[in-house]
Amino acid sequence: MRRFLSSLVLLALLLWGIPAAGQAPSPKLYVCNQGEATVSIIDMTSKTLETTVDLKERGFSENAKPHHVVAEPDGSHWYVTLIGANTILKFNSNNKIVDRLNNFEVPGLLSLAPKKKVLYAGRSMSAVNPPKSLGMIDRSTMEVMKRVNTFFPRPHPLAVKPNGNYTFIASLATNQLMGINTQTRETKLTRLGGTTQTPVQFAMTPDGSRLIAGGQKTGQLLVFDATNAPSLSVIDTLDVGKQPWHPVIDRNSGLAYVPNKMSNSISVVDVSDPSVQATIRGDGLAQPHGTVLTADGEFLFVSNNNREGSHEPSGKNGVVTVIDTDTNEIVKIIEVGKYPTGIGTYGGQQVTMAGSDGEDGSP
Template identity: 50%
Template sequence: MEKPEVAIFIHIRDQDTMKNLITSFLIATLTIFLSLSFAGKLFAQSEVLDQYIYVCNQGSASVAVINAATHEIVETVDLQEFGFSANAKPHHTVAESDGSFWYVTLIGENRVLKFNRQNELVDEAVLEVPGLLAMHPKEDYLYVGRSMSAVNPPQSFGIVDRSDMNVLEEIDLFFTRPHALTTTPDGDWTFVGSLSENQILSINPAEEESNLTSLPGNNHVFVNFAVTPDGNTMIATGQITGQLLFFDISDPLNPELTGELLVGSQPWHPVFSPDGEYLYFGNKQDNSIAVVNMESKMLEETIEGEGLAQPHGSALSKDGKYLFISNNNLNGSYNPEGIDDIQNLRGTVVVINTETRSIEKVIEVGKNATGIGTNAY
């Protein structure tokens, strides 16, 4: 009679053990799930806060890093601390879509630098007088143009492998003083424009297709291009004519000029709203910002106000709510302290609410704020 009792006791004990194991397993699983959920929320929040606007201070050999959400400078990257000269002349920036790395051209050092999210220099490429940058959205290609300030730059643009910053190729062009540079959203086509001639090169490097388009009339001096999110329209800003040019690029090999719009004196670097409904850019000589309705192809509004002093570069927050405009301020248009020596004036970044179209903040950065960039889309 004792053996069955022992057997029953052991059986009951095993059930309790099993219950404890199941309970422990459920608690551990729930803990892991909650931890992952919490980590996921933190990650999602950090993604919102991690968009940075990179501003070239061409006269200060530095880059200001602005938090796109708080509109505060979080760091100023002093290029002299990395061994570059006071005449490094940082000109243009762009960042990876996830913000993991960002790139800047140095006109004075013939370099394109690669920094990580923590603003640590990780690599560089050597290219003569590099200017504007454009990124391939799918491949690790970084397209590098030539500086406007260069009197006789190479008649080519560079292709750099972003992963190791090797210069893969310098593609010859058929015109002098290349400057304007952009790519289509699918990355298949790149467009390069001339400062000295009304000429645009369409090129598909992968397929080795290219074509040169020439426009009649007076030289526009193409400052830069931008392509709509749907990839069907490209616009160009003309420094001398003060015009915005519209091109149908449904056939990228043969851009077709479909319209011209007088916008202001010296329209500069354009940027599209995420939905492609609006185009924004600065009129450098007018100290103003143009807002163009892309459906009507008309100038809908001109924004003026404090801090707009030779507007140069344009960048948007991911949600399109805030427009960031860099300003050279070399002529002293913005001088709140009444400084006599305008050589000591700082450049600015003007933050504009795109919904109200009002200036919300003026951020003082370094001297001669030029190119401005953020996460590529």
């Protein structure tokens, strides 16, 4: 009878998606469907849609516009920005809202350093004139600890150094970037010459020595030296595709994957010896936006806006394209919701997740 009851308990756990004792939860991919106020959750192992979190059922309007998401390294919580609701939500692993930050105007991208308690929040690029500041938020209380003045307009791309000691943010409107010492709050402004790049998002190498960002207006990938943080300097500039969006750097191979939104392609870039190694195209790449890698780097997950309706059966929803990084071939297309944008992960690699070598829990 005891064995029978144990079997029933195990079956119930599996049916409810709860891992049994000693069993690690399957890696999750969180996909913001900005066009319908939902978040799709994908099992990265089986490459299937696990569930959809409907924010309308949780009291938000259809214009809540979930934009970007990050998760705790242990999978205990995940965070999502709502542009249309001026809110940042904190969910637990059962996808229940456990806390929130209200009245944070047009929150955009998020980043966190796992061993520090701070969640960093920039501003959405959809706003005409968002506040010129970066939010430093206590993840345990979801209260703003500090608003750091960026001085430049439209602060958007965001990254944290692996040890959590420096944060970087840049302007969508001017060729200005800022490095911030998260301990002393010292800031350093870097100005770029030439054409306005409009960098969309950063990605950083695992050792924190280099930072990359794609220029929306130029179709170029900028490679920065970050060894003298908070200062930044440009090492190289590469031509990739039209409107490079949210890149990710594989912590195993060191290769970067850059989604080119208006070229419907992915550029594969060697960051250590800056060069474009390959360009991935194919069915399922339709305005690629966000990128996440599995922990072993074997598969790349890409969110696609698909606003022209060229992919998936109905032509109304977005898709997540799964790419085998060994062959650069598309192996699966997963239908999600309308206008998927930022994506994040528990158990995988993503653009804004810092490393695990932070010092202590101080801000």
